[in-house]
Amino acid sequence: MSEPLLLMTPGPTRVPERVLRAGARPMIHHRTPEFSQVLGAMIEGLKPVFGTREPVLPVHTTGRGAMEAAICNLFSPGDAVAVCCNGKFGEMWAELAQVYGLVVYRISTDWNRSATSNDVDEAFGSNPRIKAVLVAYCDTANGVRNDIEGIARVARQRGRLVLVDGVSALGGMPFSFDEWGVDLAVTASQKCLMSSPGLAFVVLGERAWSATKTARMPRSYWDFAEIRKHVTKARPETPGTPPVHIVLQVAEALALMQEEGLEQVYRRHEDMADLARRGVAELGLSLQCPDLDAFSSTVTAVALPAAIPPKALRDAIKRRGILTAAGLGIFEPGGFRIGHMGDIRPSDVTRTLGAVKQALDELSVTAR
Amino acid sequence: MSEPLLLMTPGPTRVPERVLRAGARPMIHHRTPEFSQVLGAMIEGLKPVFGTREPVLPVHTTGRGAMEAAICNLFSPGDAVAVCCNGKFGEMWAELAQVYGLVVYRISTDWNRSATSNDVDEAFGSNPRIKAVLVAYCDTANGVRNDIEGIARVARQRGRLVLVDGVSALGGMPFSFDEWGVDLAVTASQKCLMSSPGLAFVVLGERAWSATKTARMPRSYWDFAEIRKHVTKARPETPGTPPVHIVLQVAEALALMQEEGLEQVYRRHEDMADLARRGVAELGLSLQCPDLDAFSSTVTAVALPAAIPPKALRDAIKRRGILTAAGLGIFEPGGFRIGHMGDIRPSDVTRTLGAVKQALDELSVTAR
Numbered sequence: 001m002s003e004p005l006l007l008m009t010p011g012p013t014r015v016p017e018r019v020l021r022a023g024a025r026p027m028i029h030h031r032t033p034e035f036s037q038v039l040g041a042m043i044e045g046l047k048p049v050f051g052t053r054e055p056v057l058p059v060h061t062t063g064r065g066a067m068e069a070a071i072c073n074l075f076s077p078g079d080a081v082a083v084c085c086n087g088k089f090g091e092m093w094a095e096l097a098q099v100y101g102l103v104v105y106r107i108s109t110d111w112n113r114s115a116t117s118n119d120v121d122e123a124f125g126s127n128p129r130i131k132a133v134l135v136a137y138c139d140t141a142n143g144v145r146n147d148i149e150g151i152a153r154v155a156r157q158r159g160r161l162v163l164v165d166g167v168s169a170l171g172g173m174p175f176s177f178d179e180w181g182v183d184l185a186v187t188a189s190q191k192c193l194m195s196s197p198g199l200a201f202v203v204l205g206e207r208a209w210s211a212t213k214t215a216r217m218p219r220s221y222w223d224f225a226e227i228r229k230h231v232t233k234a235r236p237e238t239p240g241t242p243p244v245h246i247v248l249q250v251a252e253a254l255a256l257m258q259e260e261g262l263e264q265v266y267r268r269h270e271d272m273a274d275l276a277r278r279g280v281a282e283l284g285l286s287l288q289c290p291d292l293d294a295f296s297s298t299v300t301a302v303a304l305p306a307a308i309p310p311k312a313l314r315d316a317i318k319r320r321g322i323l324t325a326a327g328l329g330i331f332e333p334g335g336f337r338i339g340h341m342g343d344i345r346p347s348d349v350t351r352t353l354g355a356v357k358q359a360l361d362e363l364s365v366t367a368r
Numbered sequence: 369m370s371e372p373l374l375l376m377t378p379g380p381t382r383v384p385e386r387v388l389r390a391g392a393r394p395m396i397h398h399r400t401p402e403f404s405q406v407l408g409a410m411i412e413g414l415k416p417v418f419g420t421r422e423p424v425l426p427v428h429t430t431g432r433g434a435m436e437a438a439i440c441n442l443f444s445p446g447d448a449v450a451v452c453c454n455g456k457f458g459e460m461w462a463e464l465a466q467v468y469g470l471v472v473y474r475i476s477t478d479w480n481r482s483a484t485s486n487d488v489d490e491a492f493g494s495n496p497r498i499k500a501v502l503v504a505y506c507d508t509a510n511g512v513r514n515d516i517e518g519i520a521r522v523a524r525q526r527g528r529l530v531l532v533d534g535v536s537a538l539g540g541m542p543f544s545f546d547e548w549g550v551d552l553a554v555t556a557s558q559k560c561l562m563s564s565p566g567l568a569f570v571v572l573g574e575r576a577w578s579a580t581k582t583a584r585m586p587r588s589y590w591d592f593a594e595i596r597k598h599v600t601k602a603r604p605e606t607p608g609t610p611p612v613h614i615v616l617q618v619a620e621a622l623a624l625m626q627e628e629g630l631e632q633v634y635r636r637h638e639d640m641a642d643l644a645r646r647g648v649a650e651l652g653l654s655l656q657c658p659d660l661d662a663f664s665s666t667v668t669a670v671a672l673p674a675a676i677p678p679k680a681l682r683d684a685i686k687r688r689g690i691l692t693a694a695g696l697g698i699f700e701p702g703g704f705r706i707g708h709m710g711d712i713r714p715s716d717v718t719r720t721l722g723a724v725k726q727a728l729d730e731l732s733v734t735a736r
Contacts, residue, residue, distance in 0.1 A: 004394040012609060015395045023613060024392035026372040027383045027564065029691055060430060060566070062608045065589040099588045190609060196395065198428070198566050198611035220467045221433040240430045241380060241558060243566035243611065245391060323397055 005323040008352045010140035010168050010299040010339035011191035015249070019195055022252035023245045030242050036235040038251050039242070043231060045254030048262055049193075050166075050185060050203045051176035057227045059200045060243055063167035063188035066200035068096050069222035070163055070184055074132070074208060076216040077101030081132045082123040084108040084115035084146060087139025088328040089165050097134065100217060105130060111142050111330055114294035117150030124158040131211075132161035132183070138169035138296035140337065141328035142289040145173070145296040152180040161207060167191060167200075171257065172269040172298040172341045183208040189246055192269075192298065194253040194342040198246040269297035272340040272349045276300040279353035280338075283360060288331050298341040301327070303334060308363060310336045316359035322352050373691040376720045378508035378536050378667040378707035379559035383617070387562055390620035391613045398610050404603040406619050407610070411599060413622030416630055417561075418534075418553060418571045419544035425595045427568045428611055431535035431556035434568035436464050437590035438531055438552055442500070442576060444584040445469035449500045450491040452476040452483035452514060455507025456696040457533050465502065468585060473498060479510050479698055482662030485518030492526040499579075500529035500551070506537035506664035508705065509696035510657040513541065513664040520548040529575060535559060535568075539625065540637040540666045540709045551576040557614055560637075560666065562621040562710040566614040637665035640708040640717045644668040647721035648706075651728060656699050666709040669695070671702060676731060678704045684727035690720050 007014045015023075028035050039058070046056040059066045075081070080103040083094040090108075097104050107123045108115040120133050133155060138145050148164055155162040161183040166175060170185070171192030177185055183205045190197035204212070204224060212225055220226075221240070230237045257265055273295060280287065280302050288301040304310055314324050314336050327335035338356075340349050375382045383391075396403050407426070414424040427434045443449070448471040451462040458476075465472050475491045476483040488501050501523060506513050516532055523530040529551040534543060538553070539560030545553055551573045558565035572580070572592060580593055588594075589608070598605045625633055641663060645655065648670050656669040672678055682692050682704050695703035706724075708717050 004396070005400075007395060007397055009397055012395055012397060012612060020392045020394070024388045026388070027375060027380055028372065029375055029377055029380060030565070032373075032691070060433070061589065062428060064608050065428070068589045096588055100586050188609075196611060196613040197398070197609040198614060218468045220464055221429065221436045240432050241556075241565040243564060243614070244380060245564040245613070246566060246611070323400070 003321065005318065006321055006348060007323050008338050008340065008344070008348065009323055009325045010337060010341065012197050013191060013194060013339065013342035014344065015196060016194055016253070016256060016343045018256060019249045019252045023196065023249040025248055028244060030244055031237065033235060035244065036237060039247055040236045042247055042251040042254060043236060045251065045258065046201055049171045052178050052203050054177070054203050054205060055228055055232050057202045057224055057231060058238060058242065058247070059202050059222055059227065060240070061200050061222065062197065063165065063186060063200050064092060066186040066188065066202050067093060067165055069219070069224070070186060070202065071096055071100050071102065072217040072219040072222065073224045074161070074184065074211045074215050075100065075102055078103065079131050080105065080127065080129040081134055082107050082120065082130045084119065084133065084135040086111050086113065086115050087136060087144060088141035089136040089139045091329070093134040093165065112289055113291050114144045115146040115151065117147055117154045120151045121154045124154065124160055130160060132163055134163045136165040137175065138173065138298055140168045140299045141301065141331055143287065143296050143299045143301040144289045144291065145294050148182065149180045152182050156181045161211060168298055168341070169296060172266070173296065174266055177203055177205070189250050192341045193250055194256065195249040196246055198243045199250060266297070269341065272344060272346055273297040273300065275346055275349045276338055276340055283357055288335055298339065300338045300340065301331060302336055302338065304336065306334065310334065312363055313359050316362050317355045320355040320358060322355050371689065373686065374689055374716060374719070375691050376706050376708065376712070376716065377691055377693045378705060378709065380565050381559060381562060381707065381710035382712065383564060384562055384621070384624060384711045386624060387617045387620045391564065391617040393616055396612060398606065398612055401603060403612065404605060407615055408604045410615055410619040410622060411604060413619065413626065414569055417539045420546050420571050422545070422571050422573065423596055423600050425570045425592055425599060426606060426610065426615070427570050427590055427595065428608070429568050429590065430565065431533065431554060431568050432460060434554040434556065434570050435461060435533055437587070437592070438554060438570065439464055439468050439470065440585040440587040440590065441592045442552065442579045442583050443468065443470055444582070446471065447499050448473065448495065448497040449502055450475050450488065450498045452487065452501065452503040454479055454481065454483050455504060455512060456509035457504040457507050459697070461502040461533060480657055481659050482512045483514040483519065485515055485522045488519045489522045492522065492528055498528060500531055502531045504533040505543065506541065506666055508536045508667045509669060509699055511655065511664050511667045511669040512657045512659065513662050516550065517548045520550050524549045529579060536666055536709070537664060540634070541664065542634055545571055545573070557618050560709045561618055562624065563617040564614055566611045567618060637709065640712060640714055641665040641668065643714055643717045644706055644708055644721070651725055656703055666707065668706045668708065669699060670704055670706065672704065674702065676728070678702065680731055681727050684730050685723045688723040688726060690723050
């Protein structure tokens with residue numbers, strides 16, 4: 001087989017060799033002490049990633065599935081929520097909430113800027129029926145980092161809940177579930193956690209657990225209380241058959257992150273983001289979100305001039321062995337994205353920027 | 369690491385070396401032609417396993433999750449269904465249906481015998497509100513094979529639907545979705561399909577697709593119509609991020625099954641079941657279900673005399689390097705199970721029977 005493409009995508013990301021090997025160990029049965037030990041280690045390893053002392057629930061689904069599960073576990077049809085819709089994944093929260101019969105107030109709908117605590121406070125103030133705000137920490141559509149700390153503070157003051165999609169951020173950027181007072185957060189295995197897609201993770205705080213008690217939405221497979229009951233046993237387990245090899249992978253990936261040190265992992269992501277953004281500017285391109293204080297460390301969403309067709313550019317980059325991602329949603333026709341998360345190093349970013357430059361040159365030549 | 373346990377369990381089962389290696393290939397992005405090709409090959413390879421020409425939908429969940437998804441996709445709250453409850457997984461259908469507000473008629477509740485077309489015909493006849501019958505093909509609790517062909521015939525005559533949990537049978541026993549006139553069937557990756565747990569598969573017939581159009585249960589993540597739309601594209605894909613490495617595994621496992629020949633795979637399972645049942649009888653033990661015409665080829669559920677504690681017996685077998693399964697439900701206190709499905713050979717069954725004999729001898733010694 002030929003050399004695999006370098007995945008500079010906002011997930012799924014490259015899986016390190018050691019993690020791949022962990023995922024190829026002989027099958028172990030999920031009702032054995034050996035598996036409980038790995039499951040327990042994975043859960044413990046995820047706590048600093050979420051910044052929490054609460055149990056981390058493995059939910060056998062995608063990040064999006066876990067967001068849907070969050071809605072099923074916390075709400076009843078007719079409940080009202082505010083959703084920060086300044087990107088594709090904010091929109092996803094809103095769409096999921098609507099499917100389940102929630103009343104959705106779309107706030108902060110400008111994709112070119114981050115969602116702020118003011119946006120949220122205003123929505124809470126003008127509508128006392130709103131029980132919660134749903135927001136993405138990082139939206140890969142525009143590379144924005146929303147101010148979760150500020151939004152959670154407002155939610156606490158107003159007595160509402162805050163649910164965070166942290167799928168493309170957790171493990172690559174600092175997150176403080178307990179300290180910030182977040183009520184529910186979601187992430188998944190295939191982004192900063194450097195593993196295969198196949199497993200999502202959810203943490204709930206005390207107020208969210210209270211909400212589950214009155215939530216009337218039917219659920220069984222992804223009933224959080226049921227999962228918690230199993231993972232908090234002396235010998236942790238899952239209610240159903242878990243994706244054993246993904247658990248083995250994530251446990252190994254967390255060991256890698258511990259060896260590097262979580263603070264250093266975050267610094268490396270910051271460095272890559274700085275490198276990517278400076279490089280993009282040097283190429284004369286601009287960013288989808290010019291909001292300098294609200295950059296995610298995990299993805300750079302690039303805006304292209306009308307003369308450069310994104311697909312042709314990405315194809316030219318791909319011919320150089322590097323896979324970038326298409327623009328998302330409103331940014332699809334005029335942009336593309338460079339992911340720099342998980343098992344990616346500054347040298348990979350540098351190589352990618354070189355390929356973007358060559359691709360731009362090639363396009364301008366063939367366009368002549 | 370020490371030699372892994374021989375998994376004589378009704379799933380998860382041993383994953384062959386070639387399949388493990390396929391699951392350790394470098395990550396490939398799910399929106400590439402390379403991944404589409406593997407996904408397409410997997411779907412084509414699953415069609416003969418289901419006995420269908422319909423598209424096979426990969427649903428990123430467990431078998432149980434796919435059963436729950438089936439209920440969400442086909443029914444509305446208040447709909448009535450009959451459920452063949454002659455085992456643990458029949459009971460699971462019933463419990464899931466109740467969570468979603470269906471009216472459940474439990475039929476065929478004797479765990480010591482198979483569910484018959486007569487049981488189902490009677491229920492349909494006495495209650496015209498019943499829209500469907502939910503049944504397991506094989507219930508691993510008792511090793512029973514229910515008469516899906518006969519039950520489907522009755523359902524056709526009465527104009528009702530039949531939904532089949534084929535999780536512990538498909539790929540190890542013949543199944544003819546199209547010919548028998550089944551409306552929906554479910555299976556999963558970690559049993560006869562010799563792969564890691566992590567992916568379920570669902571097939572719907574025309575009548576089931578019609579039912580999805582009027583079903584009012586909310587669903588998004590596991591909306592079957594959405595999944596079909598994606599997998600039936602010229603370049604098959606999934607709506608969300610699929611568990612890439614599990615897809616790679618299942619595609620490889622199906623290649624192994626094709627090399628052996630599906631008919632030969634079924635014969636091997638029959639041979640193993642014959643061997644297991646004869647061996648159990650020779651040890652003076654009996655079966656949970658004595659119904660000779662209704663044995664599953666994939667699992668043998670053994671009944672133990674009161675003098676033999678199942679856990680002590682299974683521990684003694686485990687000390688000999690073999691993992692068997694505990695009895696399920698009402699059979700937990702007085703039985704245990706030997707799975708013989710997937711990558712298991714007659715020699716593994718023989719080795720297991722030898723270990724059971726030694727374990728029985730050891731217990732009778734220590735009990736003295």
